[in-house]
Amino acid sequence: MATLQQLLHDRLAAAFASVAGEPVDPSLRRSQHADFQADAALGLARRLRGNPRQIAADVVGRTRWDDLCAAVEVSGPGFINLTLADDALGALLGAANADDRLGVPLAAEPETVVVDYSAPNVAKEMHVGHLRSTVIGDSVVRLLEWLGHRVIRANHLGDWGTPFGMLIEHLLDLGGAEAAHELSLGDLNTFYQAARAKFDSDEDFKTRARNRVVALQGGDEQTVRLWRLLVQESEKYFLSVYDRLDVRLTGADFFGESAYNDMLPQVLAELDRLGLLRESDGARVVFPAGFTNREGEPLPLIVRKRDGGFGYPATDLAAIRHRLHTLHATRLLYVVGLPQRQHFEMVYEVAREAGWLRPPARAEHVGFGSVLGPDGKVFRTRAGATVKLIDLVDEAVARAAALIEEKNPDLDATERAELARTVGIGAVKYADLSNDRTRDYVFDWDRMLSLEGNTAPYLQYARARIESIFRRGATAPDRSRRTVTVAAPAEHALALHLLAFPEIVAETAESLDLHQLTGYLFRLATLFTSFYEQCPVLRAEDDVRASRLVLCDLTARTLARGLDLLGIGAPRRM
Numbered sequence: 080m081a082t083l084q085q086l087l088h089d090r091l092a093a094a095f096a097s098v099a100g101e102p103v104d105p106s107l108r109r110s111q112h113a114d115f116q117a118d119a120a121l122g123l124a125r126r127l128r129g130n131p132r133q134i135a136a137d138v139v140g141r142t143r144w145d146d147l148c149a150a151v152e153v154s155g156p157g158f159i160n161l162t163l164a165d166d167a168l169g170a171l172l173g174a175a176n177a178d179d180r181l182g183v184p185l186a187a188e189p190e191t192v193v194v195d196y197s198a199p200n201v202a203k204e205m206h207v208g209h210l211r212s213t214v215i216g217d218s219v220v221r222l223l224e225w226l227g228h229r230v231i232r233a234n235h236l237g238d239w240g241t242p243f244g245m246l247i248e249h250l251l252d253l254g255g256a257e258a259a260h261e262l263s264l265g266d267l268n269t270f271y272q273a274a275r276a277k278f279d280s281d282e283d284f285k286t287r288a289r290n291r292v293v294a295l296q297g298g299d300e301q302t303v304r305l306w307r308l309l310v311q312e313s314e315k316y317f318l319s320v321y322d323r324l325d326v327r328l329t330g331a332d333f334f335g336e337s338a339y340n341d342m343l344p345q346v347l348a349e350l351d352r353l354g355l356l357r358e359s360d361g362a363r364v365v366f367p368a369g370f371t372n373r374e375g376e377p378l379p380l381i382v383r384k385r386d387g388g389f390g391y392p393a394t395d396l397a398a399i400r401h402r403l404h405t406l407h408a409t410r411l412l413y414v415v416g417l418p419q420r421q422h423f424e425m426v427y428e429v430a431r432e433a434g435w436l437r438p439p440a441r442a443e444h445v446g447f448g449s450v451l452g453p454d455g456k457v458f459r460t461r462a463g464a465t466v467k468l469i470d471l472v473d474e475a476v477a478r479a480a481a482l483i484e485e486k487n488p489d490l491d492a493t494e495r496a497e498l499a500r501t502v503g504i505g506a507v508k509y510a511d512l513s514n515d516r517t518r519d520y521v522f523d524w525d526r527m528l529s530l531e532g533n534t535a536p537y538l539q540y541a542r543a544r545i546e547s548i549f550r551r552g553a554t555a556p557d558r559s560r561r562t563v564t565v566a567a568p569a570e571h572a573l574a575l576h577l578l579a580f581p582e583i584v585a586e587t588a589e590s591l592d593l594h595q596l597t598g599y600l601f602r603l604a605t606l607f608t609s610f611y612e613q614c615p616v617l618r619a620e621d622d623v624r625a626s627r628l629v630l631c632d633l634t635a636r637t638l639a640r641g642l643d644l645l646g647i648g649a650p651r652r653m
């Protein structure tokens with residue numbers, strides 16, 4: 080099933096090609112002056128040294144339009160303005176109505192995509208930065224999976240490296256049982272900071288910690304067992320957070336830094352063989368092309384440290400190689416905060432120079448900004464500590480419960496609790512996803528939980544309200560109905576917007592700017608409100624009523640699907 084925009088695009092492209100004698104991208108877009116506008120005549124006129132208005136008129140005259148458009152006009156310097164015919168919109172809506180995918184096609188060429196996200200660190204608290212990575216990554220995964228791609232979720236857990244020496248020694252000091260207790264409660268910061276404090280103040284402890292790292296790297300059995308205990312307890316805790324957040328990460332998705340440990344010597348050897356390794360201050364490094372410091376000196380990516388150990392950059396080199404060569408992924412996504420941009424750009428460049436990363440494979444840093452408090456500074460608790468992710472979730476749910484209680488006091492306790500969870504978590508996720516992800520945003524409880532404006536509760540409420548229309552009318556949506564009558568301007572506007580869903584989904588899957596999708600959904604809810612104000616539904620006569628009910632149903636389904644792609648539930652009642 081072709082989308083509306085595709086139909087117009089193909090028709091225009093053929094007409095342009097027949098005028099130009101070569102393929103031309105019609106450069107079609109939505110417009111305020113008509114439904115769509117194409118302005119390729121301007122560029123073509125420059126190339127052909129012709130009159131753009133004349134060229135536009137020729138293009139328009141080349142083909143029939145009446146099956147799709149009510150009006151096709153040349154305007155201004157040579158724009159082609161297209162106004163869709165209501166009948167054509169009605170027929171396309173009828174087709175979407177019968178389609179579970181709402182007219183959104185599966186990817187023509189499904190890819191293997193690795194999404195690297197969440198990635199908290201063992202024995203350390205997950206903070207709001209991990210919240211962003213988890214929420215954005217989860218939505219990216221849902222979107223790409225729904226389009227038919229094979230998605231591999233890579234939770235690049237920080238489970239290896241020098242801090243484990245002190246963490247294991249601290250565990251021994253505490254005793255295994257007590258340590259497991261602290262960790263499973265999610266009291267990770269207390270644990271980490273206690274270890275850190277001893278490391279900084281106690282020489283003897285420091286020595287033990289250093290020896291412990293050596294034992295860990297050497298595969299000493301008891302040490303590895305203790306390390307595994309730390310990892311397991313932390314994983315349990317992280318899984319409980321994922322569950323509370325309602326994200327799709329499971330225990331099977333943990334593929335932490337330690338998983339690449341055995342590959343590191345090979346990576347080093349291969350880079351050496353390729354002639355990419357240099358010696359720098361006793362370390363073995365690669366100088367990827369195009370990276371320099373402020374003094375203009377080349378910047379190294381350290382593969383093996385001076386002490387012989389491998390660190391974070393080496394692990395990412397092994398990971399990228401593994402994802403390309405072993406997993407055969409063609410799209411690698413890294414959902415990590417913007418401060419790590421340069422690190423990833425350097426890793427990609429080394430991977431290109433090594434010949435691992437070659438088209439069609441590509442790597443993208445899906446970077447994001449920070450979460451700020453009301454004071455515009457990095458988000459902290461009143462006591463000045465970093466905010467625990469799980470506390471945010473709890474508070475969101477509690478606030479949502481109060482909101483629901485006030486709105487709908489008759490709900491029974493179970494339903495209210497379930498609803499509070501969906502609304503509260505939805506609000507937190509939506510506040511994150513509806514902001515341009517590369518910007519910092521201010522965490523604002525009142526705004527995100529408001530029933531008005533561009534928020535999850537507003538969209539959830541819009542969906543529930545449509546469901547209540549069906550309940551009041553004692554009728555179910557008719558998905559077999561293939562004809563929809565579009566007549567009133569509000570119906571025309573709503574129809575056009577509904578039919579743009581496939582393009583929005585495709586564009587968002589490309590840009591991974593999820594606020595494109597949230598903006599679309601918000602506008603959909605607004606257009607529906609105008610439609611509902613201007614066009615009676617249940618009070619209308621037979622055919623008009625049936626037809627308007629399809630518009631209601633399509634809006635509800637699009638809202639629910641869109642929210643689902645964002646990882647947000649859409650209750651039928653609120």
Ligand code: ARG
Nearest residue numbers: 195198199200235237395415
């Ligand atoms: N654990 C890291 C952190 O908390 C993020 C890891 C991101 N992924 C990666 N492949 N480096 O900052």
